[in-house]
Amino acid sequence: MSRYPSKTWAVAILALAAMPGHAQEPHYAKKLAPYVSSPARIVDRMLELAKIRPGETVYDLGCGDGRILFAAVETYKAKAVGVEISPKLVAQVRERIKKDGISDSARVIEGDLLTADLTGADVVTLYLTTDVNEELRPRLEKFLKPGARVISHDYPVAGWKPTKMELQDGQKHRIYVYEMPPVKQ
Numbered sequence: 001m002s003r004y005p006s007k008t009w010a011v012a013i014l015a016l017a018a019m020p021g022h023a024q025e026p027h028y029a030k031k032l033a034p035y036v037s038s039p040a041r042i043v044d045r046m047l048e049l050a051k052i053r054p055g056e057t058v059y060d061l062g063c064g065d066g067r068i069l070f071a072a073v074e075t076y077k078a079k080a081v082g083v084e085i086s087p088k089l090v091a092q093v094r095e096r097i098k099k100d101g102i103s104d105s106a107r108v109i110e111g112d113l114l115t116a117d118l119t120g121a122d123v124v125t126l127y128l129t130t131d132v133n134e135e136l137r138p139r140l141e142k143f144l145k146p147g148a149r150v151i152s153h154d155y156p157v158a159g160w161k162p163t164k165m166e167l168q169d170g171q172k173h174r175i176y177v178y179e180m181p182p183v184k185q
Contacts, residue, residue: 066093118143
């Protein structure tokens with residue numbers, strides 16, 4: 001066995017070192033998933049694949065810095081709701097919502113996405129782990145109406161068959177698209 005970490009471990013260590021401090025706090029990492037933001041081009045493609053119509057409501061579970069919320073409101077004239085557990089990130093997103101003057105179109109809820117009320121969501125975006133997606137699946141099935149879309153960055157929803165799956169950036173990123181009710185595997 002080599003004295004040096006494998007390439008995979010080295011990449012993981014560098015990724016953790018680059019994360020904001022609150023993302024590495026054990027409370028947040030153990031609770032759901034670490035905060036890693038989606039690249040802007042992936043956000044754009046996720047929202048394109050969601051086929052958002054003006055006035056629809058987009059929920060971003062684990063919204064981080066709110067980039068999906070802002071893009072949904074600005075580009076698609078949608079309403080946007082973020083759910084985020086980090087008080088620091090919630091404060092930052094709320095400040096930007098206020099600064100951008102979009103309080104009637106966007107809001108962020110400080111809380112656990114596994115208990116969030118998803119009633120009224122037309123689109124739900126995720127960048128969580130496969131395990132968290134699986135834990136969230138019953139709530140998505142319970143709350144989302146027929147025709148609602150679930151768009152997941154990199155991690156599938158176990159037990160569901162995507163209506164579409166795309167590889168992006170030379171296969172570095174996967175985008176899974178599901179439509180409710182989901183096709184079961």
